[in-house]
Amino acid sequence: MNTQHWINHFEANTRLNRELQLPETPCALPENVRAALACSIATFQLGESDGGTRLRRYTRSIASLENLRGYQRAVDLFVAEEQSHAALLARTVTHLRGTLLQKQWTNSIFRWLRDLVNLEFNIQVLLTAELIAEVYFGLLALRCSDPVVQTVAKKLLRDEMGHLAFQRDFLFERLKTLTPAMQRLWRWQFQAIHLATAAVVSWDHRDCLRSLNITPADFRARAIRCWDNFQSRLERRLRESESQALQELASTPGYSRSSSATMQSPVR
Ligand SMILES: [Fe+2]
Ligand SMILES: [Fe+2]
Numbered sequence: 001m002n003t004q005h006w007i008n009h010f011e012a013n014t015r016l017n018r019e020l021q022l023p024e025t026p027c028a029l030p031e032n033v034r035a036a037l038a039c040s041i042a043t044f045q046l047g048e049s050d051g052g053t054r055l056r057r058y059t060r061s062i063a064s065l066e067n068l069r070g071y072q073r074a075v076d077l078f079v080a081e082e083q084s085h086a087a088l089l090a091r092t093v094t095h096l097r098g099t100l101l102q103k104q105w106t107n108s109i110f111r112w113l114r115d116l117v118n119l120e121f122n123i124q125v126l127l128t129a130e131l132i133a134e135v136y137f138g139l140l141a142l143r144c145s146d147p148v149v150q151t152v153a154k155k156l157l158r159d160e161m162g163h164l165a166f167q168r169d170f171l172f173e174r175l176k177t178l179t180p181a182m183q184r185l186w187r188w189q190f191q192a193i194h195l196a197t198a199a200v201v202s203w204d205h206r207d208c209l210r211s212l213n214i215t216p217a218d219f220r221a222r223a224i225r226c227w228d229n230f231q232s233r234l235e236r237r238l239r240e241s242e243s244q245a246l247q248e249l250a251s252t253p254g255y256s257r258s259s260s261a262t263m264q265s266p267v268r
Contacts, residue, residue, distance in 0.1 A: 001173045003070030006166050010077030013159065017084035020155060023147040027096055033211040037140075037149065038098025040208030044136065045089035046101045047110065047129060052079030055126070058119035067173055078166060081159060088152050095148045106204050113193075120174050124190055127167040128197050131230060133160045135222045136205075143212040164230060172237050183238065187231065198223035 027034055056079065059072045093100055101107075114125040137160060140153035175183055202209065202216035202223075209219055 001068055001169050003074045006074040010081050014081040014084050017088055022151055025147055027146055029146050034096055036207040036211040038093055038096035040205045041089055042093045042098050042101045043104050045086055045093055046104055046107045048082050048089055049086035054115050055122055058122055085156055092148060092152045106200060123167055123170060128194050130160050130163050131226045132197060132201050132223055134226050139214055168234050176238055176241050194227045
């Protein structure tokens, strides 16, 4: 994994968030839209404000792996960027005259779920939230007429797309060590968790979505497209890696077709 690329990316990008100037125009949205947006964005703000303690603890366990050298530093910077999102969203909630949350049920489930298995699962649950965030901020940027909400949503959308690429790089490194059957199993549970999350979020944020003329079903359909897009890119990389491993094997002195016939996968 090219962790130096991500270290450079986060170092440059997070500073932009801290310095981001927001329009000073007061909120002029109709009352029902303002109230629904403030409540919904406050929930996302709480989700972004996680300190990353457990994630950093997990990353320490793989810090010695050669292909993930520098990952721990990249994760520290990634967590700092998520906290800069929390700060931007807090400014947005204040602009919308909303109230910041200390606790919310979907956020509590997410935090519990993330700590269930291991680092890969923690990243996967985080990734699920980021796929949902991509749809959510994309819709806010497109459908909300408030300039502050638009400015923040566009910036967060760009950042979350970067986060998706960062998580994809990491998962590629980990999944390529699994057998094809285990990769399929991983895909199945990832898809199931993503579908369940999209259903819960589309229901929990239905007032906000409807105030932007989006049905919960439309939100779920967009979330499924984002998941398909992410997963097909990841699988393309895994296939390319597998065929490259086969080519390297074929060019190894002493390799013969008959010996390859006994192999189920070149990836260990
Ligand atoms: Fe974020
Ligand atoms: Fe993110």
